[in-house]
Amino acid sequence: MPTELAKVDFTELVPEPVPFLGQAAYIQLEFFESLAKAVATAPTLPSKEGLSAAAGVALRKHHALIAELRRLGVEPDDVMAPFAPATDRFRQASAGADWYELLLGIHVTAGMLDGYFSRLAEGLPVDLGARVRAILDEEGAALVLESELRAAIGADPALADRLALWGRSRVGDTLLIARSALRASEAPDRAGQQVEPVFTELIADHTRRMDALGLTA
Amino acid sequence: MPTELAKVDFTELVPEPVPFLGQAAYIQLEFFESLAKAVATAPTLPSKEGLSAAAGVALRKHHALIAELRRLGVEPDDVMAPFAPATDRFRQASAGADWYELLLGIHVTAGMLDGYFSRLAEGLPVDLGARVRAILDEEGAALVLESELRAAIGADPALADRLALWGRSRVGDTLLIARSALRASEAPDRAGQQVEPVFTELIADHTRRMDALGLTA
Numbered sequence: 319m320p321t322e323l324a325k326v327d328f329t330e331l332v333p334e335p336v337p338f339l340g341q342a343a344y345i346q347l348e349f350f351e352s353l354a355k356a357v358a359t360a361p362t363l364p365s366k367e368g369l370s371a372a373a374g375v376a377l378r379k380h381h382a383l384i385a386e387l388r389r390l391g392v393e394p395d396d397v398m399a400p401f402a403p404a405t406d407r408f409r410q411a412s413a414g415a416d417w418y419e420l421l422l423g424i425h426v427t428a429g430m431l432d433g434y435f436s437r438l439a440e441g442l443p444v445d446l447g448a449r450v451r452a453i454l455d456e457e458g459a460a461l462v463l464e465s466e467l468r469a470a471i472g473a474d475p476a477l478a479d480r481l482a483l484w485g486r487s488r489v490g491d492t493l494l495i496a497r498s499a500l501r502a503s504e505a506p507d508r509a510g511q512q513v514e515p516v517f518t519e520l521i522a523d524h525t526r527r528m529d530a531l532g533l534t535a
Numbered sequence: 536m537p538t539e540l541a542k543v544d545f546t547e548l549v550p551e552p553v554p555f556l557g558q559a560a561y562i563q564l565e566f567f568e569s570l571a572k573a574v575a576t577a578p579t580l581p582s583k584e585g586l587s588a589a590a591g592v593a594l595r596k597h598h599a600l601i602a603e604l605r606r607l608g609v610e611p612d613d614v615m616a617p618f619a620p621a622t623d624r625f626r627q628a629s630a631g632a633d634w635y636e637l638l639l640g641i642h643v644t645a646g647m648l649d650g651y652f653s654r655l656a657e658g659l660p661v662d663l664g665a666r667v668r669a670i671l672d673e674e675g676a677a678l679v680l681e682s683e684l685r686a687a688i689g690a691d692p693a694l695a696d697r698l699a700l701w702g703r704s705r706v707g708d709t710l711l712i713a714r715s716a717l718r719a720s721e722a723p724d725r726a727g728q729q730v731e732p733v734f735t736e737l738i739a740d741h742t743r744r745m746d747a748l749g750l751t752a
Contacts, residue, residue: 347574347583354571354590357564363612363619366564367601373571374594377587384584395580402580 331500331516332441336390340397341405341499342435342454343383347398348409350376352424353459359417365466372459376428382453386446404498408491418470418477419484422531425463426488427495429527430520432458434496437516460527467531482533489524493517548717548733549658553607557614558622558716559652559671560600564615565626567593569641570676576634582683589676593645599670603663625712629705635687635694636701639748642680643705644712646744647737649675651713654733677744684748699750706741710734 353373360366387394412423436454439447471477496517528535570590577583604611629640653671656664688694713734745752 347587350587351571351575354568354575358568358571363615367612370564370567370594371598374591374598377591377594381584381588381591395584398580 331438333438333499335442335446336387336392336397337400338435338438338442338499339383339387339390339450340394341401342450343380343387343394344398344401344405345431345435345495346376346380346383348405349424349428349459350380352409352413352420355413356417356420356424359420361417368462368466369459372462375456375458379453379456379458383450386450386453405495408495411491412488414484418467418481421463421466421470422481422485423488424459425467425527426485426524427492428459430489430492430524431495433523434516434520435499438499464527464530471532478533481531482528482535485524485528485533486535489521493520496520548655550655550716552659552663553604553609553614554617555652555655555659555716556600556604556607556667557611558618559667560597560604560611561615561618561622562648562652562712563593563597563600565622566641566645566676567597569626569630569637572630573634573637573641576637578634585679585683586676589679592673592675596670596673596675600667603667603670621715622712625708628708631701635684635698638680638683639698639702640705641676642684642744643702643741644709645676647706647709647741648712650740651733651737652716655716681744681747688749695750698748699745699752702741702745702750703752706738709741710737713737 350373353369353376357366357369357373360369384394387397408427412427414420414423432454436451439450439454441447442450467481471481525535567590570586570593574583574586574590577586601611604614625644629644631637631640649671653668656667656671658664659667684698688698742752
């Protein structure tokens with residue numbers, strides 16, 4: 319079936335553990351900050367409760383990845399620092415114009431990047447890779463974000479068009495972050511050959527996520 | 536020794552479990568939001584790491600107190616809602632003009648209120664009281680806040696006067712929150728008789744906390 323893409327074998331992509339963990343840890347800190355902002359600006363207490371639990375999960379992932387860096391004998395702050403400027407800009411650009419765009423921005427970017435880093439972790443040394451995947455695969459914000467967004471769109475169908483556009487607009491920046499993760503840890507020529515199918519998978523995940531909200535990806 | 540106050544017996548103050556837990560849970564949510572803001576605006580990654588761990592502790596306390604409300608068969612949101620407006624205003628008033636005032640605002644208010652609610656919990660039914668005290672007594676933000684503030688004052692001694700004033704200014708509002716906790720759960724006449732020594736202890740705690748920072752309380 320020539321139109322079907324071969325399943326990507328992520329084990330052929332071999333990330334350098336230290337920068338990989340540093341970037342993954344810093345990204346979780348950014349998700350925590352975005353979710354904490356969503357908690358602070360939530361319109362109701364039930365929303366605060368669900369989102370604060372999700373913020374707690376992002377925070378656990380951040381601290382667990384930092385602990386893996388310490389286990390490798392490196393200082394996490396030194397490793398994370400180079401990723402801070404681009405990731406900070408990415409978070410600010412994903413924050414959107416209101417609470418709903420903030421939520422969808424987190425849903426789209428965290429959905430793509432958690433899955434991506436978890437699959438990239440298949441290329442880490444086997445014990446480390448298994449621990450990192452367990453950290454990243456913990457059920458986090460997706461359910462509460464999907465439920466909040468579905469309720470909001472149900473209550474105000476006019477939101478759907480605006481959010482569909484907004485969700486689509488976050489894909490490009492997210493792919494740049496994903497691409498930078500390969501640059502940080504691999505020879506560029508090697509990464510270049512294998513990288514396109516990876517991004518095709520990422521976009522397919524994104525489309526499924528938007529479909530679940532009834533939004534055109 | 537007539538000038539020494541008798542140790543307050545908190546078991547004579549008998550809070551109503553449901554409003555007590557609702558207010559305590561909502562206050563922890565506010566501390567979480569303030570600490571998350573401190574993380575987001577922290578100038579360095581080591582500061583972010585310490586503060587985010589403290590934010591995680593406040594979040595755990597919030598969710599653990601919510602779980603106690605569910606155990607009592609009530610809906611936490613309904614119980615917390617009446618405390619939201621005053622507590623939101625209290626958080627906003629404690630946020631201060633910059634990052635250092637934000638940190639000291641949390642240190643002063645969380646220091647006084649965590650200790651206060653933990654001691655009030657002595658008057659709860661014994662099993663519940665023990666669980667609530669274990670929740671509230673978890674080591675939280677105090678160490679990281681003290682360490683950040685000492686470093687900041689060491690680096691810029693001119694901060695000391697401004698922060699001393701700021702810390703003092705937060706005491707009145709904190710006592711109002713503490714007083715409202717008794718009103719919410721006790722007959723006013725009973726609370727009125729026993730309440731002054733409680734507040735004297737709170738202020739003594741505050742003075743010790745400011746002393747540890749080298750600030751005049």
